[in-house]
Amino acid sequence: MLDFPRWKKIWLWGLVLAVAIVSLPTVVSLAGQQWPASLPDPKVNLGLDLAGGSQILLEADPRQITQQKLESMEETVRTEMRKASPAIRIGDVSTAGDKLSFMVENASDVDRARELLMPMINGTGMTREWTLSVVDETRIVLTPTKEGLDTALDQAMDSAKDVIDRRINAIGTLEPTIIRQDVDRIVVQAPGQQNPEALKELIGKTAKLEFKLVDLDALPADVQAGRAPAGSEILPYAEGGQKIAVRRLGGIKGDNLVNAQQGFEQQTNQPVVNITFDQQGADKFARLTTQNVNKPFAIILDGKVLSAPNINEPIRGGTASISGGFTVESANQLAIALRSGALPVDLKVIEQRTVNPELGKDSIERGLIAMGVGTGLVLLFMLVTYGRFGFYANCALVLNVLMILGIMAVMNATLTLPGLAGFVLTIGAAVDANVLINERIREERRRGRRVMQAVETGYKEASRAIYDANITNVIAATLLFLFGQGPVKGFAVVLVIGVITTMFTAVTITRMWAAGWLRRTRPSDIHI
């Protein structure tokens, strides 16, 4: 047990040195000093509760994904049936109850319809996206599969994350962290940001732009009462509380944009958003405006009508400008949102935490003071209780703290406020291992063992309890990490790393020192 060959010593010292060096940038920056920019700086990140900033947790509504899938399938079905030769006439199309169902008017067409839809329901991926069944011989029912919906949600969340990333980067001043969480959530963290409202305004907007024809046949009374004629839907205006009926299908979506800029309308000097379509979008837009000259169409943003201007002439250039009572700022925000693309699904803020950076600084200061006082007292206590062996434990403790910081820096882990408490706790617990060892050595000496044998037995017998005790700590901390959230996770991280480094410093390193000393001096009695 007390044998330490040279290679092992070199190896141990090398490891200690390496980890201590890695911890330096963090130590320097925690002490409030500047780390030279020319040197590499693996650093422990400070959590929002220490650095100050905002965290926003967004959640998507999976039902919306279902709805979107149903809608686009409805379009596909209508187009396919119309394109079939001879065309298949269908009716009574419904998307109620999370399934798409329709009647095939001529029962002999059912098999042909099924053939046509077959490629559609298998989708592009590995999973089947729809199940098709025929009810009452003439009704075809398409139900989206769970796998298909899960894949769709997953893709939507991925692209939502990208969209948020683009939007925040468009402002350029923030250094956000955007992480997907669970299946339907996204966490956005922005350090230093004092005003989360602007951030929420920017990322919370879906920015789904649509152009739909106004349903001129709808009766005004029906529209005000919210009764939509067949094939139409009633949408509210963004301002003024008016409502309008628009054709549900056959519009254009704003996802074919290549650019959006804030500008001013030439005559009124009102802020507007100028948009430019890509080729495909430009063609569709030209077709729509050519076929519907002198009819009004609604410009819809996130389900609210901005304006419903008349189409005076076909718009062929692929550019258009949107007006709708904007301020320069709101027009600019909309331009950013449109440029970054629409969120594929609405996101709701379900949790939000903001910490003033000043409070964070204060917390670090007070945390460090508490840690300093605690460490000092522990060091003193160990020294007066165990003498030389206490001193070894103390040196190991200092190494331990540096190692935890170094490992956290390499892992790019985040230090949070509860994490600081984790440090304090680790300091108290790290020397516990030495207490167990030293008490055992005392006991073995009392029983009359020789010095060498007592130290050896002390380390060997105590290791078992130290090992068991630390495993239970790791179990508790791991569960905390798995089920905990936010800053509390940081606490668990420090505890787990602390347990591992403690096993190393408090047991192995002190044993190396003790063995070295015993070998050099061969004392007949030890003071412990």
Next chain:
Amino acid sequence: MKLLKLVPDNTNIHFLRWRLPFYVVSVLLILASWGLVLTNGLNLGVDFVGGQMIRVTFVGEQAVPVAKMRSEISALGYGDPIIQGYGGSNEAAIRVKLPEGADEKPDLANTMTAKIVATLKAAHPNIRIDGIDSVSGKVSSELFSKGLMALSFAMLAISVYIWIRFEWQFGVGALFALFHDVSLTLGFFAITHMEFDLNIVAAILTIIGYSLNDTIVVYDRIRENLKKYRKMPLPELLDLSVNETLARTVMTSLTLLIALIPLLIFGPASLFGLAAAITLGIFIGTYSSIYMAAPILIWLGVKSDSFVPTETAADKQDRLAREASMP
């Protein structure tokens, strides 16, 4: 230099003689704790009930104008706020329920925050907004059930580990000791009405981990002694084990306390609850590892040969050597 020895060598305290009265008292305390939790309730923070917490500091002031703030915020029509001291005498935490329907329309919560912050800033020029937590009902109930799961899983997992490493009686003993510790800590929070948030769940999990350290040290010695003194009656053997490890139990708890108490005194306000819970837990845990975890082994019928099959050749050699060296 004379070294400090807080616990004298070779103590011979008959801890186990009083096991029955202590058990009765502990069980009563557990029942009382749960009674308090159920009647008095825990002062659950926004983490667990949802709502909004705004932390403020009145820079350069001595006290917080609680009544004035309460009436200002009540006047906004979002219900009566709960205003608590938080950290220093000029700091406070204001809790408000999220408006009706905020789970569906997050804008409502935004507007409320903005209004409250604006009102406070207008009425108190030297107020500093330190932080805003806004948690929807959905997230808070998730956090609550996750916290509960973490606690139960931790207790079970640790007990199973002890069972594997020792014997089933030890696992049951550990589980009971942990239940005791958790119950009393909850009771403490029910009686003091200190805020119970995520940090406190973290504290309780930490207590579970650390309280067991002492228990393991005692159990380890019991196992060792069971192998060593086959003929010794169990109560006597337990007493011997507890006495032999008494210095360890006391010293390890002491080092933790020494490190933690400065955190309680000097640490940031938001860590006070966590530090207080762990400090209390260390006392409870030390007590439970002597009086809860050990005596239960008698009733569960640990036998002196419980560990015989697990004795390896090396252990046997060791034992023989030790027996030979004993006077």
